[in-house]
Amino acid sequence: MRVRRDSAVGEQDPDGGRKTAEATKGTPVKEEPTARAKGAAEEKPEPAGEAAAGGTGSAGKTAPAEKAAAGPAGKKKAAARKPASAGRATAGKSAPVRRARAAEKPLAAPEKGTAAVKDAPARTVAGPAGNESRTALVRRARRINRELAEVYPYAHPELDFENPFQLVVATVLSAQTTDLRVNQTTPALFAKYPTPEDLAAANPEEVEEILRPTGFFRAKTKSVIGLSKVLVEEFGGEVPGRLEDLVKLPGVGRKTAFVVLGNAFGRPGITVDTHFQRLVRRWRWTEETDPDKIEAAVGALFPKSDWTDLSHHVIWHGRRICHARKPACGACPIAPLCPAYGEGETDPEKAKKLLKYEKGGFPGQRLKPPQAYLDAGGRPAPPLGAG
Ligand code: SF4
Numbered sequence: 296m297r298v299r300r301d302s303a304v305g306e307q308d309p310d311g312g313r314k315t316a317e318a319t320k321g322t323p324v325k326e327e328p329t330a331r332a333k334g335a336a337e338e339k340p341e342p343a344g345e346a347a348a349g350g351t352g353s354a355g356k357t358a359p360a361e362k363a364a365a366g367p368a369g370k371k372k373a374a375a376r377k378p379a380s381a382g383r384a385t386a387g388k389s390a391p392v393r394r395a396r397a398a399e400k401p402l403a404a405p406e407k408g409t410a411a412v413k414d415a416p417a418r419t420v421a422g423p424a425g426n427e428s429r430t431a432l433v434r435r436a437r438r439i440n441r442e443l444a445e446v447y448p449y450a451h452p453e454l455d456f457e458n459p460f461q462l463v464v465a466t467v468l469s470a471q472t473t474d475l476r477v478n479q480t481t482p483a484l485f486a487k488y489p490t491p492e493d494l495a496a497a498n499p500e501e502v503e504e505i506l507r508p509t510g511f512f513r514a515k516t517k518s519v520i521g522l523s524k525v526l527v528e529e530f531g532g533e534v535p536g537r538l539e540d541l542v543k544l545p546g547v548g549r550k551t552a553f554v555v556l557g558n559a560f561g562r563p564g565i566t567v568d569t570h571f572q573r574l575v576r577r578w579r580w581t582e583e584t585d586p587d588k589i590e591a592a593v594g595a596l597f598p599k600s601d602w603t604d605l606s607h608h609v610i611w612h613g614r615r616i617c618h619a620r621k622p623a624c625g626a627c628p629i630a631p632l633c634p635a636y637g638e639g640e641t642d643p644e645k646a647k648k649l650l651k652y653e654k655g656g657f658p659g660q661r662l663k664p665p666q667a668y669l670d671a672g673g674r675p676a677p678p679l680g681a682g
Contacts, residue, residue, distance in 0.1 A: 427579070435632055436580050436596045442629045443608035447615075449667040450607035452558045453660040454478060459534035459559035460491055460526070464519050466554050467546040472509045475660040479679035480508050482662075491532045494523035508679070518546030536560040549587065557603040565590045566606040570613025577617065577635035615654045623649040 427435070444450075453474040456462035461481065469477045484505050488494040494502070499516050506512040506519075522544040526532055534555065535541055541552035553564030565571075567586040571593075575581055581592035597605055616623045622639030625646030630636045640646045652659050658674040669675070 432580070433596050436578070436593075437601075439578060439629050439632050440597065440601065440605050440608055442632065443612055444604065446628050447608055447611045449665065449671045449673065450604070450611045451661075451665050451668065452554065452607070455481065455661050455663050456559075457485075459536075459555060461485055462559045463522065463534055463541075463544065463547065463551070463555050464494070466551045467518050467522065468506065468509050468515055470515070470546075471511055473660065475676050476509055478660060478662050478676060480506060482678075488523075491523040491526040494520055495527045497523075515546075521545035522547065534559065536562070538564075549590075553606075557606070563599045563602040564606070565594050565602045566610065567593075568610060569619075570610045570617075571606065573619055574609050574613050574617055577622075577633065577638065579634050615651050616649075618649065618651075621649050623647070626650060626654075 452462075454462065454465040454469060455478045456465050464484070465477050465481050468480065484502070487505070488497055488502070497520060499520060502516045502520060503512050506515050509515060525544050526534060529543075530540065536556065536559075538549070538552050538556060541547050541555060542549060547555075550566055550568060553566050556562040557564045557566070567590045572584075572586065572589060575589060575593055576584075580596060581589055583589045583592050593605075594602060612629075613619075616627050618639070622635075623646035624630055624633075624636050624639040625641045625643040626649070627633065627636070627646070640649060647655075649655075651657060653668075653671070653673040658676045659668065660676050661668075662676050662678055664673055664675055
């Protein structure tokens with residue numbers, strides 16, 4: 296069993312914006328019936344942590360040779376320190392797959408940088424999905440993932456955790472709140488109840504008091520105590536590493552299960568959260584609206600080995616740049632590949648002000664982020680009560 300101790304899950308706004316806002320705009324995430332029936336927490340619109348497994352994108356590893364020449368450290372710093380220039384750094388690069396250029400032709404956005412984005416007509420030609428062939432779609436989708444891997448080489452789950460048990464609990468707690476809030480809350484929880492046995496035997500009222508800051512604390516208390524009991528009674532106190540077992544846990548649906556599988560067990564999975572749903576539709580990767588169908592449709596565009604990192608890249612982009620209500624198109628590094636360019640602010644200076652987290656110069660959500668994130672200029676989130 297492989298455990299990624301440097302990562303967690305999640306996805307919210309730095310301003311504390313709750314998932315509810317986006318969930319109400321986009322299609323609500325639906326968990327599998329099995330999980331829905333069991334888990335109070337995941338029945339809420341935007342459940343558990345959505346970031347997916349994995350660390351730096353494998354897609355980044357397949358970046359074109361000319362990009363690799365710059366060296367990973369330099370790229371990371373550039374991405375972190377110059378948010379709005381990310382587009383300049385990536386969009387202007389030649390396509391890693393030559394024939395991918397054909398897929399770019401019908402795009403509305405300019406081919407280079409945010410400055411060019413400013414002057415480009417929003418939709419001079421039809422979007423790529425209108426008459427895009429399957430082959431062109433696959434190439435464009437994979438190129439977007441490669442570009443995002445360049446922009447977020449340090450992408451990781453945004454829930455702090457040290458073992459699979461902590462991850463599954465934190466992911467359940469992340470429903471309807473920010474990962475930051477969860478990360479600020481779980482240290483006290485895991486200090487008092489470090490194992491499934493401890494939490495299974497806990498006094499619910501005491502757990503509720505600890506979880507109060509995360510909202511829906513009674514339902515969440517019920518879920519985490521309930522799943523701890525199932526772990527103890529049916530799985531020997533260990534978090535199972537199979538999807539079919541994970542979804543049997545109270546509060547755990549497919550999305551949460553994939554988060555755990557990807558991040559704690561290194562097993563590829565696509566995490567279809569609210570960001571993922573919104574972005575893949577903007578990119579016209581699929582017209583599906585059901586999370587399970589989106590998962591299948593997008594999964595078919597990529598090799599399985601890319602799934603976990605793809606989830607990270609998409610979710611990070613959704614949190615930082617391609618927001619639900621005000622996407623920062625003018626500062627977007629994949630504008631040339633996006634049929635929805637122009638849906639948000641296209642003025643580069645105005646778009647820069649919309650950037651969040653490290654792209655906007657703010658702390659991330661993890662109190663204990665991976666070293667790669669810190670090396671790239673990212674900052675840890677403050678502990679609870681630190682202001
Ligand atoms: S809609 Fe999103 S992905 Fe497309 S250009 Fe705007 S910010 Fe970028």
